[in-house]
Amino acid sequence: DGFRGTLQTDGYAGYNRVCRENGLTRIGCWDHARRKFVEASQAAPAKKKGTKVSKADVAIGKIRKLYAIEKRIEALPPEEKTRQRQQLAQPVLNDLKAWLEKNRTRVPKDSLTYKAMQYTLNQWELLTGYLADGRLHISNALAENAIRPFAVGRRNWLFADTPRGAKASATVYSLIETAKANGLEPFAYIHHVLQHIGGASTVEEIEALLPWNVTLSKLQEG
Structure with missing residues (x-):
C-alpha cells in the first residue's frame, strides 16, 4: 500500500492492470527477451563449419552489447548512468529495432x-524504459535471484491445504526474503521477531520489527 515507482516485469499482460490501478510506471526485462533468442538458438540444428550465423545468434550478439554497456557504467552515479545510456545504449537499441x-x-x-x-x-x-533513469536496471535479475530459493523450494511444498495457509506461507516467505535483502540472517531475524512481537501493541512497535527497521546489533543484543 502506498508504493509509488517503477515495476519491472516480464511480458505478462496481467501486470498492466496492476500498474494502471496503482499509478505505477512499468518497464520490461531484457533477460526475458534475450532468453527467448537463446532458446531459439539452442533449438536450431547443430551448426556445420562454414554455415552462416543464425538470426537468433545475431540478435543475442546485439543484445550482449547492451549488457556490456551496463557493466562498463555500473559504478557511475544514477545521473551519469542515465546520460551514458542515452549516448551509448540508444544507438545500439536503434540498430537492434531496425534489424528486428x-x-x-x-x-x-x-x-x-x-x-x-x-x-x-x-x-x-x-524494454527501453530503463534508459530514462539511472537507478533502474536492464533486467529484473536481482528480483529473480531473490525469489529463486523459494521457486526451487516450492517443489518440496507443492500444495497448501487451504487458501489461508497459502497466504500465511507467502507472508512468511516474503518476510524471510526481505530480511535477506536487508542483510539480516533469516533465523536470527525470525528469532528476534518472535521474542518481541508479543509485546508490540501499537502499529509503530510492529513496524519497528520489519526487516528494514532492524539492525544486526539489535539482533545481537536481543
Missing part, C-alpha cells in the same frame, strides 16, 4: 526465432 523489423519477415512465423523477435518488438517501449 527487417528480419522478422524472413523467418517462419511458427519458429522460436520469429516468436522471440515478435515478443521483443511488442515489448519495445517497456
Whole structure:
C-alpha cells in the first residue's frame, strides 16, 4: 500500500492492470527477451563449419552489447548512468529495432526465432524504459535471484491445504526474503521477531520489527 515507482516485469499482460490501478510506471526485462533468442538458438540444428550465423545468434550478439554497456557504467552515479545510456545504449537499441523489423519477415512465423523477435518488438517501449533513469536496471535479475530459493523450494511444498495457509506461507516467505535483502540472517531475524512481537501493541512497535527497521546489533543484543 502506498508504493509509488517503477515495476519491472516480464511480458505478462496481467501486470498492466496492476500498474494502471496503482499509478505505477512499468518497464520490461531484457533477460526475458534475450532468453527467448537463446532458446531459439539452442533449438536450431547443430551448426556445420562454414554455415552462416543464425538470426537468433545475431540478435543475442546485439543484445550482449547492451549488457556490456551496463557493466562498463555500473559504478557511475544514477545521473551519469542515465546520460551514458542515452549516448551509448540508444544507438545500439536503434540498430537492434531496425534489424528486428527487417528480419522478422524472413523467418517462419511458427519458429522460436520469429516468436522471440515478435515478443521483443511488442515489448519495445517497456524494454527501453530503463534508459530514462539511472537507478533502474536492464533486467529484473536481482528480483529473480531473490525469489529463486523459494521457486526451487516450492517443489518440496507443492500444495497448501487451504487458501489461508497459502497466504500465511507467502507472508512468511516474503518476510524471510526481505530480511535477506536487508542483510539480516533469516533465523536470527525470525528469532528476534518472535521474542518481541508479543509485546508490540501499537502499529509503530510492529513496524519497528520489519526487516528494514532492524539492525544486526539489535539482533545481537536481543
